Amino acid sequence: MTRTIPYGRQSIDEDDIRAVAETLRSDYLTTGPRVAEFEAAVAGRCGVAQGVAVSSGTAALHAAMHALGIGPGDEVIVPPMTFAATANCVLYQGGTPVFADVDPDTLLLSPAEVERRITPRTRAVIAVDYAGLPCDWDALRAVAGRHGLALVADGCHALGAEHHGRPVGSLADMTVFSFHPVKHIATGEGGMIVTADAALADRLRIFRNHGITTDHRSREASGSWRYEMVELGYNYRLTDIQCALGLSQLAKLPAFLERRRAIARTYDAAFAGTAVRPLARPGGRLHAYHLYVVRVPRRGEVFASLRAAGIGVNVHYIPVHLHPYYRERLGTGPGLCPVAEAAYEEILSLPLFPGMTDAECATVIAAVLGAAQGEPT
CATH class of the missing domain: 3.90.1150.10 (Aspartate Aminotransferase, domain 1)
Structure with missing residues (x-):
């Protein structure tokens, strides 16, 4: 039988296995120190201050739409040449994805087509760095600025890419990554949102933890049992086990x-x-x-x-x-x-x-x- 050469696969070595095993022997399997370490490492790689780890790239997109307050009646412009999650995340919030066509040579979202699709209901643009090539972020930023729109980068294909010397992760208001095994680094399943905006990061962290303001580790550190659910969130947390693998992979x-x-x-x-x-x-x-x-x-x-x-x-x-x-x-x-x-x-x-x-x-x-x-x- 002919061995199939896959289109993509993970690269795992003994260092990765050792990092996971060490975490399995530690006190924390989730909501522990590896999560914050991984968040800081990815954010630092992207040149921004904030990283929020979540359970998948799809969860990252959903969290980004929640952090922007997207809801019924709102429109978000998205490209058609992407995985369905890029548009689905708008529907999760009750908004409407509006499709704008792509450039014929790169298949990246066309800034001119974005501008053509803007209406009074448009709140944001999600642009996808398709295949790993950054979009024309200068042009997209100009369009978003003229119309007062939030700009989100679906960078799930593009960890390590750069636009005129600036890393993907620093080019939009929020950038989402995926750590699925076929992506650049693997955590099994997993994702992250990186941003320079601390207020957005706070909203993202609450959303990934059921809408609750604290997690088990922070309550234990403060000696308090009290927590408050301030909004409707989800369990979108990423475990320390996965973050240990992510840290090991990020070094490579x-x-x-x-x-x-x-x-x-x-x-x-x-x-x-x-x-x-x-x-x-x-x-x-x-x-x-x-x-x-x-x-x-x-x-x-x-x-x-x-x-x-x-x-x-x-x-x-x-x-x-x-x-x-x-x-x-x-x-x-x-x-x-x-x-x-x-x-x-x-x-x-x-x-x-x-x-x-x-x-x-x-x-x-x-x-x-x-x-x-x-x-x-």
Whole structure:
């Protein structure tokens, strides 16, 4: 049986296992010191003061919408080329996601399309650093500033990316990250919101803990049993076990990023001048390469051929507004975001992860070029 080369996977070593084991032997498995350490480490990596760890990237998005006070009657502009959670988080709060189309070369949210979708009900914009390439944050900030909108970065693909020398995490009012195993660092499941705004961070921390103002550890430290629920929150906490793994993984992030970028350079050279077309990468932006996305002819046939050959390609994403739930709930459908819809018919995500070997890269390249040219794999 042919071994499948996945499109992404975690890289775990003995240091990671040792960090988790040490925490398992400690006094705290959750709401303990590793959480604050991990929050400070990620926030510091992003150049901001506040980090709030939560149970997933989706929880991070939901918490961000709550912290902004999004509710019924409010609109939030989102891109269609993303995972559904980017738009779902607006619905969780009773708001309405409004889809704005993407740039045809990068598939990043178009600032001009954002401006075209703004109405008196618009409260915020969520922009996605798709595949790991930062959006045009200067242009998005200008649009948000003109209209008094909050700006949220869905940076789940982009930990370690930079925009004109500034790290993702410092470019929006809040930035959310995911620590799912296929992302840059893994905590199993997990996420975080980073921000420079202490008031927003306070709201996020209360929301992740049932809307309660204190947690077990802080009450124990103060010698008090008293707590108060001040709003309706959720249990979105991340455990010390996961944060210990996250801290160990974060130390390896520079090496992980360099390997991802090296694989991308190998792909770039191999596909230059062929029918396999990588997405554009504008100058001044340092790519984090969560995904390596290409456009190929006859995408459906190429996908099937590569999967049959053990190449774990994937498609990111079905445009959110085309999902049945959105069609039925919001009345969206084909024609709303034509650029994203056209791109969806061509795009393919190729295997890319730090543990990928040079031999596996060569296997992927040969198979992709062969399939794109219609050769049997």
